[in-house]
Each structure stands twice: as structure tokens, then as C-alpha cells.
Amino acid sequence: MxxxxxxxxxxxxxxxxxxxxxxxxxxxxxxxxxxxxxxxxxxxxxxxxVLPGLVDVHVHFREPGFDQKETIKTGAAAAAHGGFTTVVAMPNLDPVPDNVIDLRQLIKKNHSDAKIHVEQFAAITKGLHSNDVADYQALKDAGALGFSNDGVGIQDAATMYQAMQAAARVDAPIVAHIQDDGLMAGGVISTGTKAQAFGLPGINHVSESAQLARDLTLAEATGVHYHACHVSTKQSVELIRDAKARGVNVTAEATPHHLLLDYEHIPANDPNYKMNPPLRAEMDRLALLDGLEDGTIDMIATDHAPHTAEDKAGDFSTAAFGIVGSETAFALLYTSLVKSGRFTLDQLIQWMSTNPAKAFGLPAGTIGIGxxxxxxxxxxxxQYKIDANTWLSKGKNSPFIGRxxxxxxxxxxxxxxxxxxxxxx
Structure with a gap:
């Protein structure tokens, strides 16, 4: 053909x-x-x-278990609408793909229901919330691209150390949601002026950077490929930069929303601006952009997180964390970062296609014979205005509607x- x-x-x-x-x-x-x-x-x-197909290493397709939010079919269609040809789905599902049977069934459905390539992460620990590390060799043999508990930070250092040792043995990445629950303090928005204005409990930046410092130390000791999800703070960028200088095998991603928005952009107590990690200060956003430019941040990933309208109803205190991103990422970044002259289109292609493919060993990211x-x-x-009515995702939760x-x-x-x-x- x-x-x-x-x-x-x-x-x-x-x-x-x-x-x-x-x-x-x-x-x-x-x-x-x-x-x-x-x-x-x-x-x-x-x-x-004509670009090499975009690659997103961080999406939530919600199936099985949360089909009312998204399905593999709708999530993959949304990704294709956004120009993505390869995505990697997170395992915070029900059942959790922490065993060979459930993982194989999920991978089979990824292949049957999607018109693009949908790779799959398996869980770091059984059930996500336990300290019982899964069987990585069996899961990798069954098709897992790597291991993540995204949505749940690994709270126990000994568990993360064991997980990194096991992943290193099978040459697979640990893909980390970096969050120390003890430092979250029930927060729903970043600490700062908006938390004060809205009377909401804040999330301190150290809840991310403190756990990242721990993980980078463990990654250096084990030699594992450690991937930091949705990096959001200046301190985290500095920690990753220093770790790379020491030769730690670390890659990192930033999301479009953390690159383009900070908490001063939040106009009201609007849950479409509620995500985890939260929108940080301007200095954090600028540090992420600098980190992209100097190679500290390797790639851009959407953290596409669809929710129902009911999930995102109310305000910051009641609504679910997360926004969609598959269908808006490229246009937002091209408009804000390339057309503005901050970066080139070639750089954006590197961050949205070439680099994520290379970091995770995916056959994508280049245009060439064979x-x-x-x-x-x-x-x-x-030129157009972002309109949720045109989206193929079930989720309509985004602060960028109308831009x-x-x-x-x-x-x-x-x-x-x-x-x-x-x-x-």
C-alpha cells in the first residue's frame, strides 16, 4: 500500500x-x-x-476503570487531532497494570482501539499505593515501556531504592511523580499571592524539590534511567542541572501549562487552573524555559488529564486536579514560544518529537528513508480560537479555551x- x-x-x-x-x-x-x-x-x-510525528510520553487515557473521563479510543483520537503519532499512557487505572495479565489486556486494547501508537507504562508498585515492588522483568517482557506510579509519589525511600535497583537490572526507566505527601499540607494551589487572595491552602515548592533531591541521589547510586515528570519549580531545574553535570542518568519533562502560565495568570477561583503540580511563580516558569534551552529539561509532555464536568465543578477546594492538553499543546507552544521569537520551530520539534523518542527508545522523531x-x-x-467543541477528547477541562x-x-x-x-x- x-x-x-x-x-x-x-x-x-x-x-x-x-x-x-x-x-x-x-x-x-x-x-x-x-x-x-x-x-x-x-x-x-x-x-x-510536515513534521516528524509528535511524541507525548505522559497521557492519561483513564481506561479501564474511569471510562466516563476518557477511553483509549477518545484519548488516542484527541492525540492524533493534536498531531501526536506516539503517546505513552500512565497506569493509574483500575485494575492497575501491575501484573502480566492486566498489562497484556491493556496493551491489546491500546493496539485495537487507537489509530496511533499507544505505549504503556506499568506500575512501580503493586496497586500504586503499596511499597511492594512489581515484577519488572515479567512486565517488561509483556510490553511495558517503563514503570511509573504517576499521580502518587513514592513516599518510602527504601521502596524507591529497591524499585530503581530492579529497573536498572532490566534496563527500564523509572518515571516519577515527584511529591512528598508530608509537605503537601492539604494544599490545592501553589503558595503565593493567589492562595492568599482566594483563602486556599497552598502547596509549597519543596514538596517537589525535596523528593526530587532524594530520588536523584538514589538514581546516582543505582545507575537507573530516572525520568522526572512534570517538573515545575526553579529548585527542581537546578537539581536536575547539577545531577546531569555529575553524570546521573536523568531525563525530565515540562508541561505546556507550566511553561506558559504561572499563578499570577489565574483570574479567579477557577478549577480549570487547578493541576498537580500547581502553577508556580513566574520565576519557576522562566526557569523551566531556561532549562529547556540549555538541555536540563529534555522534552515537553502534556500530562493530558481529562475529567468529567462534574469532576471539575465548583472551585479549587473541591474540583479534581488536572487539565487536558493533547489537542492544544502544539498550537499553544508554537504561538507563544516560536512565533514570539523565543525559540525556533526546530527546537520545538526536538522537544516534542525527537528528544522524547530518543530518551525512551521509540522508533519515532525523525523523517528519513526506512x-x-x-x-x-x-x-x-x-489562526483560530481554541474551541472545546471541536475536541475529540471527552475532557473539556482547560484554562486555554478561547485563546x-x-x-x-x-x-x-x-x-x-x-x-x-x-x-x-
């Missing part, structure tokens, strides 16, 4: 303008005026940008097959 993408403006390290020929899910030729068989699917890119035909075609000049952005995904192809096509091209 063949597909020919004509008039492509390929972006990234292998940039050129021309055609892309796809055969049996892989890129078979790059060049000008390529010939395709008579039965080939023809896509005219119309000189729009590579999987995972491609995203984007009209970078298309003017540029960069509309026209096509998303995974293994050469169209996973998303914009109707109003």
Missing part, C-alpha cells in the same frame, strides 16, 4: 521541500516529483509544514495511515 505526500515542506533536521513516498508504513523515498503507483493515496500538503511514516502536516499560518493561536493540524499519519484529517482544510 502506497501513499504519496506532495508539496511537503519538511521541517526538522532533514528539512527539504518536495514529496514523500510511503510504502507499507515506512518512508520509501524523499525527493521532487516522485512517482507513485496508480492506486496510491495522494495527499497534497500544499507547501504546509523510518516509520509517522508524520504530522500542519498549517502554521492558520487565539496559530498552527492547525491538517493530517496525522501513523505508519502511513491517516489517523486524523482536518475537515475544514
Amino acid at each position: 502506497h501513499t504519496l505526500i506532495k508539496n511537503a515542506k519538511v521541517m526538522g533536521p532533514q528539512s527539504f521541500t518536495g514529496d514523500i513516498l510511503i510504502a507499507d508504513g515506512k518512508i520509501s523515498a524523499l525527493g521532487r516529483h516522485l512517482f507513485a503507483p496508480a492506486d496510491a493515496t495522494i495527499i497534497d500538503a500544499k507547501n504546509n509544514a 523510518q516509520p511514516a509517522d508524520l504530522t502536516i500542519i498549517d502554521l499560518n492558520k 487565539e493561536v496559530s498552527g492547525q493540524v491538517l493530517y496525522t499519519l501513523a505508519d502511513g495511515q491517516i489517523a486524523y484529517e482536518e475537515e475544514n482544510k
Whole structure:
């Protein structure tokens, strides 16, 4: 089966303008005026940008157990709408994929229900909340990409040390939700002016950085690949920078919302601004941007966290933590960081495709002959207002609704097959 993408403006390290020929899910030729068989699917890119498919190593698809919030099918469709061809799903599900039987069933459904590549993390500990480390060799053999208890910080240092030793033995990453519950103090918003203005209990930045300091020490001792999820504080960036300088095998991600918003942007006691970790101070947001620029932060990941309207009703004191991000990430970041001149499009591609693929050993992130035909075609000049009614996710919980952005995904192809096509091209 063949597909020919004509008039492509390929972006990234292998940039050129021309055609892309796809055969049996892989890129078979790059060049000008390529010939395709008579039965080939023809896509005219119309000189729009063609990027290596975006890669998101942090999504919550909620199935099984919480299908009212999202399903694998709706979550994958939303990711494709946002230009993502590969995502990695978190294991805070019911049942938790902490054993081979449940993990295999989940991976099978990821493959059957998604038009993009959905990889799966298994749990660090059984049931997420225990100190009983799972069988990593068996889970890796069953298809786990790595191990995470996202949503739950590992509170016991001995458990994390044991988990890192076990993960190192099977050459798999520990993907950490960094949170010391004893320092959370029942907080629902970052400490600072907005917590005071709204009369809400605050979350101190040390609840993240203190546990991160512990984990980096343990990672250095074990040699494990340690990945820090949704880094949000200046202190955390400094800790990771220092650890990398010492040779610790650490990678880190930041979310679009922590890069673009700080707590001074919260207009009211609006739960669409409630996430964990919370929006921090401006100095933290700026430190994250600097960390991206100097390589301390390796990648951008959405932490796509859909909830029902009921879950996000009320205010900060009652609503669930988390926002959606799959369908808005690229346009928000391109508009705010690239069009503003802060970064280049090539840098954004590195952070949203090349680097996450490389860090987790995924066959993605580049456009080249013989590579999987995972491609995203984007009209970078298309301006529009973010509208939740156009989303394919079940979740509509976002502080970015109504924002003017540029960069509309026209096509998303995974293994050469169209996973998303914009109707109003």
C-alpha cells in the first residue's frame, strides 16, 4: 500500500521541500516529483509544514476503570487531532497494570482501539499505593515501556531504592511523580499571592524539590534511567542541572501549562487552573524555559488529564486536579514560544518529537528513508480560537479555551495511515 505526500515542506533536521513516498508504513523515498503507483493515496500538503510525528510520553487515557473521563479510543483520537503519532499512557487505572495479565489486556486494547501508537507504562508498585515492588522483568517482557506510579509519589525511600535497583537490572526507566505527601499540607494551589487572595491552602515548592533531591541521589547510586515528570519549580531545574553535570542518568519533562502560565495568570477561583503540580511563580516558569534551552529539561509532555464536568465543578477546594492538553499543546507552544521569537520551530520539534523518542527508545522523531511514516502536516499560518467543541477528547477541562493561536493540524499519519484529517482544510 502506497501513499504519496506532495508539496511537503519538511521541517526538522532533514528539512527539504518536495514529496514523500510511503510504502507499507515506512518512508520509501524523499525527493521532487516522485512517482507513485496508480492506486496510491495522494495527499497534497500544499507547501504546509510536515513534521516528524509528535511524541507525548505522559497521557492519561483513564481506561479501564474511569471510562466516563476518557477511553483509549477518545484519548488516542484527541492525540492524533493534536498531531501526536506516539503517546505513552500512565497506569493509574483500575485494575492497575501491575501484573502480566492486566498489562497484556491493556496493551491489546491500546493496539485495537487507537489509530496511533499507544505505549504503556506499568506500575512501580503493586496497586500504586503499596511499597511492594512489581515484577519488572515479567512486565517488561509483556510490553511495558517503563514503570511509573504517576499521580502518587513514592513516599518510602527504601521502596524507591529497591524499585530503581530492579529497573536498572532490566534496563527500564523509572518515571516519577515527584511529591512528598508530608509537605503537601492539604494544599490545592501553589503558595503565593493567589492562595492568599482566594483563602486556599497552598502547596509549597519543596514538596517537589525535596523528593526530587532524594530520588536523584538514589538514581546516582543505582545507575537507573530516572525520568522526572512534570517538573515545575526553579529548585527542581537546578537539581536536575547539577545531577546531569555529575553524570546521573536523568531525563525530565515540562508541561505546556507550566511553561506558559504561572499563578499570577489565574483570574479567579477557577478549577480549570487547578493541576498537580500547581502553577508556580513566574520565576519557576522562566526557569523551566531556561532549562529547556540549555538541555536540563529534555522534552515537553502534556500530562493530558481529562475529567468529567462534574469532576471539575465548583472551585479549587473541591474540583479534581488536572487539565487536558493533547489537542492544544502544539498550537499553544508554537504561538507563544516560536512565533514570539523565543525559540525556533526546530527546537520545538526536538522537544516534542525527537528528544522524547530518543530518551525512551521509540522508533519515532525523525523523517528519513526506512523510518516509520509517522508524520504530522500542519498549517502554521492558520489562526483560530481554541474551541472545546471541536475536541475529540471527552475532557473539556482547560484554562486555554478561547485563546487565539496559530498552527492547525491538517493530517496525522501513523505508519502511513491517516489517523486524523482536518475537515475544514
